[in-house]
Amino acid sequence: MLARVAKDLGIEVGSINDIPGPAAAVPLPSRLATAELAWASVASVLLATGTDAVPALDADRIALSYRSDRFLRIDGEAPDVWSPYSGFWPTADWWVRTHGNYPHHAAALLDALDLPQNASADEVRAMLAAASARESAQRISAAGGLAVVVSPENPARDAALREQPLVDIRRAGDAPQARPHQSRAGAPLRGIRVLDLTRVIAGPVCTRTLALLGADVLRIDPPHLPEPEWQHLDTGHGKRSTILDARSPEMSTLLAHADVVVLGYRPAALDRLGLSPAALAERHPHLVVAQLSAWGTEYPERAGFDSLVQAESGIALVESPDGETPGVLPAQALDHSAGYLLAAGIVAAIRRRRDEGGSWRVSTSLRRVAAELLGLPRHTVPTSPREIDPADHMQDFAISGRTLTIVRSALPGFSFAAPRPWGSDAPEW
Template identity: 60%
Template sequence: MRQTASRHLVPLPSRLATGDLAWRSVSAAGSALSPTGASWPDPDQIAAAYRSDRHLLIDGEAPEVWSPLSRFWRTGDGWVRTHGNYPHHASALRIGLRLANDASPDEIGERLAAMTAAAATEAVVGAGGLCVPVRRENPPHDQALRRHPLVETRRLADSPVRALPSDSTAAPLSGLRVLDLTRVIAGPVATRTLALAGADVLRIDPPHLPEPGWQHLDTGHGKRSALLDIAAERGSFERLLADADAIVLGYRPSALARLGLSPIELATRHPHLVIGQLSAWPGSASPRGFDSLVQAESGIAWLESPDGTTPGALPAQALDHSAGYLLAAGIASALRYRAEAGGGRLVRTSLRRVAAELLGMPRRTAAADCDPPRARTQDFSVAGLRVTTVAPAVRWPGSPEHFRPPRPWGGDPAEWW
């Protein structure tokens, strides 16, 4: 794909080439989904899509998307970054610090200020919470990561050719079935993109772990949503797998192994599957992680520091969004390869690998000023709520101008239409 000086065009101001990364990621998805060639996306729409949570309105109000426990904290010898948007992670953070479950942010800050960054990380992670030290950039490590493909694709199993059911330009993936076992941003962005291209995407969530309502409305477009305890209802889930064309995995590798859903196990039982896999960190032992934590651990937070003494952040959850679009591109390409030569394939990337890519791109000494993006939005109603979200950024000849609305979370049966 021809590359342009797009980091000057996509209004995501930062020292690192966030706009260029976003342009390339969205363009890759459009090229992979189009049977006839890509259309150049709108730089303003890309920026708006990467900051979609800031354009989201529910009944005319902007939702609160960050917990007060998801932030940087000063420690006795540096800084840490925590994530507490989910209630169980917030609880684990307090437990790890030996604080009451209603401890305030001020109390948490006092406790962390008396600890080293390493001790705080060990305590919180040991209790099942999310915390990383804010590190400086490590160029040799990033160079080593960049020696591996940004999106790895490899054949896992032999299976017969499966022709693509549709030759529609607008909906090139129509007739294909995709199981979605992802959460938060990166995975849902990938499956939302596949749904935009016509795939029948069925998202499966455990009944005991609801997704924040705003997050589902921000990334659930065009997908059905069902609740299923995979461990307890294994037969039902295996029937879904047998009739699926692809599955997208966002759970930690250790959790997938406990459920018998590692890529190797899936390919052994269902060799026809294209398996997409996302993780925060590379490798089979990837711990829990989120975009903000990877920014902190990789050195991005210091490179984006506003003053050189306090950590900063990218202007969007760019690692998440880029990983999602890139994974969608890889899955779409793998489905086309299967239609030509057969065989199930694994397509995977990690937020940390995307971070290494960004860290290897040209950078500025200061973030450039730019006007806010002119966002195209769309309105719909879900479960009685009036919702405004950003319209699609991915483009190809004949592609839809709007997403199909999300379905109510958990409101569909766990079965294919």
């Protein structure tokens, strides 16, 4: 897999020999090659940066990082990270998977089921049990909620997806060569300005990684869509955070002086805001534009999350404990891997912009990462878990009078800076 990524990044495949192999398997037990996917995804960032004398990746640290939400503590307390409206539900004939962590998605789900906004999980279960899986998923989706039918894998579809790059890097237009940025040891992206227009793990993991490498990252959120605090604190390390309407003049000013824009919203929504990769490259031909989507740009209107892609791609049934009840990967591995892979692609595109000029587009999707995982060699039974003592892998920060405890960086030699409170910074460089 790392050789495939090297080819996508435009890096000599022999360079993968500079990345020490893992001393032990990443302890993410599953039937699919989740451990191998996680190791290769994190290693891809080291491959892209070309860091000299690369130390070996810590398998335990990678596993904890991929499950960082489970180890996050705020004043010693674990936040409640899942909505009661998110999960697998039996229907009259099969299973559906829903996602209701955001209030507007939960509200749409309950509206679709003709339930009050304070309905219990048992009431949701009863309504879904009375209809077919397909009917339930279509009804919830039509109302603006998120639901998919749990499906078997589609080998032909996955094989076709694997014919496409895992990290797609392509020239999007002409522009003069960029001036070299002021990188330094321990901060290879120092001087690079990144606008972060992403949400929910994958995109924020990508931009968190860019900040870790020294970039000046400014995350922008719309005024009408607050981010769950735990989610921001779990992936906001080293970034500044502001609230801004994407149509405002301030956005144009920020874009004019940015080096990279990372997009994580639905492609159709970006088109309506004039923030599609093509529009950005036309107006700001100096940019590296990175796009992350759940299902791929061929589904511009479709929203999705890691759990939904696992369910519809066939992963949930591969990981089933009994062949009928859906299972899950040991972490939201599609999200985390897509984040690291996209970050690696951005680093490679920054290098090509410096050397060749031009504007560049980088993209991947959770569904494309799922196809890669489904194509890797499998284990006949889930790999055995290994106990990890998290004590040596945690880091504390003081945030707004509270103590935040997070998992340290999975990239050796780099340390996270504290996240800023959500929306607390001015929309300026």
